[in-house]
Amino acid sequence: xxxxxxxxxxxxxxxxxxxxxxxxxxxxxxxxxxxxxxxxxxxxxxxxxxxxxxxxxxxxxxxxxxxxxxxxxxxxxxxxxxxxxxxxxxxxxxxxxxxxxxxxxxxxxxxxxxxxxxxxxxxxxxxxxxxxxxxxxxxxxxxxxxxxxxxxxxxxxxxxxxxxxxxxxxxxxxxxxxxxxxxxxxxxxxxxxxxxxxxxxxxxxxxxxxxxxxxxxxxxxxxxxxxxxxxxxxxxxxxxxxxxxxxxxxxxxxxxxxxxxxxxxxxxxxxxxxxxxxxxxx
Numbered sequence: 099x100x101x102x103x104x105x106x107x108x109x110x111x112x113x114x115x116x117x118x119x120x121x122x123x124x125x126x127x128x129x130x131x132x133x134x135x136x137x138x139x140x141x142x143x144x145x146x147x148x149x150x151x152x153x154x155x156x157x158x159x160x161x162x163x164x165x166x167x168x169x170x171x172x173x174x175x176x177x178x179x180x181x182x183x184x185x186x187x188x189x190x191x192x193x194x195x196x197x198x199x200x201x202x203x204x205x206x207x208x209x210x211x212x213x214x215x216x217x218x219x220x221x222x223x224x225x226x227x228x229x230x231x232x233x234x235x236x237x238x239x240x241x242x243x244x245x246x247x248x249x250x251x252x253x254x255x256x257x258x259x260x261x262x263x264x265x266x267x268x269x270x271x272x273x274x275x276x277x278x279x280x281x282x283x284x285x286x287x288x289x290x291x292x293x294x295x296x297x298x299x300x301x302x303x304x305x306x307x308x309x310x311x312x313x314x315x316x317x318x319x320x321x322x323x324x325x326x327x328x329x330x331x332x333x334x335x336x337x338x339x340x341x342x343x344x345x346x347x348x349x350x351x352x353x354x355x356x357x358x359x360x361x362x363x364x365x366x367x368x369x370x371x372x373x374x375x376x377x378x379x380x
Contacts, residue, residue, distance in 0.1 A: 143367040145173045148185060155183035156233045167357050175364040177357045180207050182233050184354040192350030193372045198322045203361030210359035213302045214244040217362045220354035221326055234354060236260050238346060240324050240333050245306045247313045248293035248333045248340035252286055261287045263345035271298055277341045293340040312338050327376045
């Protein structure tokens with residue numbers, strides 16, 4: 099009995115040690131459906147300045163920002179919204195996953211002082227600065243707006259050079275289609291396709307929240323992800339797929355982040371290249 103009891107105690111000690119070793123090891127990072135081993139994430143925002151970007155404001159043009167619409171402080175990009183325009187990457191990108199962490203500020207400016215806080219992440223931007231409305235490059239926009247973050251907007255020239263195809267619900271919301279995974283396919287060259295849960299009673303009013311909103315309440319951080327793979331774009335908001343497009347044209351270009359009356363803070367803009375042929379569908 100003594101030897102048997104000693105053996106049991108010895109075995110128990112070994113199990114405890116092994117368990118401690120296992121639980122003491124750092125957890126493996128979550129492997130998502132897109133990231134490939136060896137992929138090197140590019141920090142498009144370095145936390146200190148706007149290196150790699152240039153500014154463009156409607157009344158002023160490129161790299162002229164006397165009012166400080168775009169500033170960096172406390173490891174964040176602050177976009178005041180006071181003048182309309184954008185920051186734009188110097189480089190073009192294709193086949194990537196981009197992650198943007200943002201939260202809304204307190205200030206809204208005219209002409210949208212009482213309207214929903216508004217900005218946007220513009221992908222595959224091509225052509226001249228200000229070619230759309232004198233403000234932005236033609237592009238495919240992933241909308242950032244209270245109640246509508248994740249909508250697609252084609253910021254195009256009306257031609258097939260800028261277009262997307264989505265599966266949509268049978269009924270529109272106003273003039274806009276609504277993404278539905280098993281819906282009928284629609285191709286647009288202008289206008290928008292709303293994210294699947296956009297409130298049918300959405301109003302362009304400050305602080306709007308819908309019943310099904312995935313965006314977090316005002317003042318909290320949100321994670322917006324766009325997986326641009328070939329001619330597809332999948333949009334995720336706080337980990338949930340909210341919109342998806344195929345037949346996207348163009349399939350590469352610069353990246354813009356808008357200033358559109360609302361104060362917004364951004365603390366992360368990370369881009370991970372994808373292998374050609376990767377699907378945007380997880």
